[in-house]
Amino acid sequence: MQNSEERTSPQTKSILRFMRLTLNALGVPLLAVLTAMLVGGVVIALAGGDPFRAYLGLFQGAFGSPKALSETAVWASPYIFAGLAVAFAFKGGLFNIGAEGQLAFGAVMAALIGYALPGWLHIDLPAFIHIPLAIGFGALAGALWAAIPGALKAYTGGHEVINTIMMNYIALNLTSFLLNGPMRDPNPLNVVARTPLIAESARIPPLFEGFRVHWGFVLALLVAGLVWWLLWKTTLGFEIRTVGANPDAAKYAGINVKRTIVLTMAISGLLAGLAGTIEVTALNHRHELGFSIGYGFDAIAIALLGKTHPLGVVLAALLFAAMRNGATRMQFLTQIPVDIISVIQALILLFVAADAIIRYIYRIRARDERVVLTRGWGG
């Protein structure tokens, strides 16, 4: 009865489907990056630079040596976490602009656990307890901070875009107060707003001796896989995606839409919190005011460029990291200011967000599936 196509196992089919979808999904973002680089090249040329040398410098700076690769991975770690945070919220139909604040709050909490906990407990904690504790509390802080606008959205209809922006201000000013006041590094030589160094036992070790790239990068990749699994393989993920795609149908299907919204924001905030936590525990070993400025906003660009898919987010985060990291060498080689990288990143975002431009230039037909950014105000 069955023909040969029917007999193909579901696994084979889903792999084929996955490959096709991936290719489709990559189309516009890749072309957006390419177009942005072209336009960026024109800008460089207009500014009197040599775009080829500039891009060569950029490439060398990002991938040209083991150290360059290590630094790109260092940049990529918080980008992956924060990008996942924003992408996860998008999947649930929510626009989390508050990654910036959630990230800062996670970092504060991780630093506090990192330097103060052994003192409070009067014991030296082993690393295998202290590191997970610092990471866990940092993540939790981010989750709580995001759950507030989530609850406001679910139970009062207050729009999450407005409320996450407001929560950013609160988080950043609160952080400033803490780092200048109760949590300030008491070292008499210290003149800036920062915490003391965290205990050795709370530090995530580097992957290789002599390089800065750390286990946080591996954790980021693992978490990306975990997010993918959660979204597409679990009933919770099904609920989150359903609420994101069609809240009316979700309600019809018996899903608790309000609870799901709060939970989606909390998980999104948890991921953003991890971004801050990793920077404190693996890299800076303290929270210095302003270290994370802009990560939360770059994360929006990364999530959009990655088409809100975890794999896409990892690739987009690596690209942004490479550009940030390679920019210094580019400036060194060609005297073109690193700010050009911001211009190119802005262009990428522009082309991804207004994808009609890219579709028009390259004659790509529009697809049905669109990224749901956010629903109507108060909706």
Place this chain on the structure above:
Amino acid sequence: MTIVLEAKNITKQFPGVLANDQVDFDLRQGEIHAMLGENGAGKTTLMNIIYGLYKPDSGQVSVRGEPIEIHSPKDSIQAGIGMVHQHFMLIPVFSVAENIMLGDETVRYRWALGGKLDQKTVAKRVRELSHQYSLDVDPTALVGQLPVGIQQRVEIVKTLYRNAQILILDEPTAVLTPQEAEDLFRIMHELTEKGVSIIFITHKLKEVLAIADRITVMRAGKVVGTVKPKETNEHKLAAMMVGREVILQVEKKAAKPQEAALKVDGLKIRDFRGLEVVGDISFEIRGGEILGIAGVQGNGQTELIEALTGLRSVAGGKMLFAGKDVTGCSPRTLTETGMAHIPEDRQRHGLVLPYAVADNMVLNTYYLPPFGVRGILQPKAIDANARKLVQDFDVRTPSPYVPTSKLSGGNQQKVIVARELSRAVKLLIANQPTRGLDVGSIEYIHKEIVLMRDLGVAVLLVSAELDEITALSDRIAVMYRGQIVATVEAKKVTREQLGLWMAGGHPEGVPSRRCPEPVEGCCA
């Protein structure tokens, strides 16, 4: 007779679908030419080409023998073509005159800040048109306060105001009561007598036979034929549309009602403004019977169904389902108790359109074994379920993994029907289960509903189509302004009587329920 509009050899290709395949169509002066066809047959595509919303791949549209290039609705209005869409394009807070001049404003003192709207001249012209074609439209009335039938007339006046000589009416009777439809037909005749030519798009066979001068039937992008009403009948037309014999009459045995599955007692529902939209409704449905709720859309049926299915909170009253008090229960509890719901708006409530067919088939059971085990989705069980349902319910889809948005309306509805009826249910609530569907799908869904009844399921059917109500129901309740104004045995009532009740006429012998206290929007 002169041919006022001719479309020759129109071909239009959409990705994967040949929507119009060398279609020829002509319209004579002063005739009513009905376009009949299933959804997706290509009639809307053809009309959109004539109206300038789509550009044909090949072919030519001529008006009064002159080939014309139509790039936008503006060109077609210029050519004297007017279209009344199924969903009115009116602004409720504007007056009739303001709506009519919208986009073509008559202005005085143009030099001063763009000028002043010349309401008087417009109103005068509207009165003239209204008088000329016996339309009876008051230019000063606010559109939002007019009944649907009159709003439709405003749309017609709007096209006449722009000197339309060719009218396209897209499913005009879908929103009307039988009486309002009669009025519309009278107006259509009035218009054609004065030389206006009308293209009438519909899927209701009875109407076509009653009013059209000629009938063109389309199927799968092609014109099957053009016939005169005298030369044909309902069966022949249906067969032309579907391409095979269709059973129009629903075959069903006498109902064998069992004990009550759902008891509703004094249910009250308020809308977001606190106005009572359903006031003090009581009824019961027994297993093995179909209770039809007839009524013009917007008389509280939607709110009633939302309340029964847990999507809307109630302001008072009680619901007993399977012996349990389920007042205020969540949709999930009701689903688990054995309620199936085919929602009114399938794309908004019934489906997640970007989802694969397989996912939509477990939309409300995804968390239950075998589909969800300890919070993990089971792709194998979901796949097996989808393949079985696609087969059992004859869902036409290339694979269970295409996005549901790619399916035709009929097949989308079948996905919902398959999902809801494949569970063990005690009560089926079907709200407009066949709206916008083709004859073949309607036939199929009607059979499924009767089958459920015969299996002992209680069925609550809501439909604005009187034919559907009378064909399926064992008992009929008529809703008017949030009240059930009559409940009768289906066999003992005529269409005319039902139509009268739907329009607010008081049923003889059945005392009309008055609102307990005067509330705005109810009995007002």
